[in-house]
Amino acid sequence: MLLQIADCLEASDLEAVVETAARADFTSGENTAGRVARTVKHNLQAEDSAEIRGLLELVERRLRANPLVQSVARPMAFVKLLLSRYEPGMAYGSHVDNALMKGQRTDLSFTLLLSDPASYEGGELVMEDSSGERAWKPAAGSLLLYPSTTLHRVEEVTRGERLAVVGWIQSRVRSAEQRELLFDLERAMSSEYDARGKTNQYDRLSKCFNNLLRRWLD
Ligand SMILES: O=C(O)CCC(=O)C(=O)O
Ligand SMILES: [Fe+2]
Structure with a gap:
């Protein structure tokens, strides 16, 4: 990307x-x-x-x-x-x-x-x-x-x-593919928060984002 x-x-x-x-x-x-x-x-x-x-x-x-x-x-x-x-x-x-x-x-x-x-x-x-x-x-x-x-x-x-x-x-994330997934997820989190606040959907996205980041960090 x-x-x-x-x-x-x-x-x-x-x-x-x-x-x-x-x-x-x-x-x-x-x-x-x-x-x-x-x-x-x-x-x-x-x-x-x-x-x-x-x-x-x-x-x-x-x-x-x-x-x-x-x-x-x-x-x-x-x-x-x-x-x-x-x-x-x-x-x-x-x-x-x-x-x-x-x-x-x-x-x-x-x-x-x-x-x-x-x-x-x-x-x-x-x-x-x-x-x-x-x-x-x-x-x-x-x-x-x-x-x-x-x-x-x-x-x-x-x-x-x-x-x-x-x-x-x-x-901190070696793979370009993983960086792109994290980038998209972070954007999705941020537009959910801006549109509707801290919804269940936001929490679900935040869980995915943070747990993938944890997995992929060097
Ligand atoms: O000047 C640029 O936009 C790229 C230069 C470049 O490819 C390099 O220094 O390796
Ligand atoms: Fe170059």
């Missing part, structure tokens, strides 16, 4: 992040890619600095505080975040993300878009699965959150600049 979450950063955060990004030094993303990924990874990544660490910490705080992120990802750890930039001619071909980063399992991958989609051409994040392909190009401040098991790519940027924070989450 891929989820798009709008407005993960409010306007003032977004402005501050873009300003910091404009002062950052970038190096080729090929430096942090493996032997094969290197053949398809053509982008830029911000070099580590106190300012960049502050920026990434702010993004992580906002994502952790987002109830939808909590409910879709059930994060145990934010394994890694980085600031990336695509200029005209840059793209990231089809790949699946590494299962292990910094000794931790990656269960979900995310992209937080920082550029206004009208300001660049190309740069769609394309998800490839057995049902076909789907391209995403959301508004600045929106988050795309998807299972790290998915093949995906970033289309070539042909005009302007695509700035984004990308990252990986280790979940």
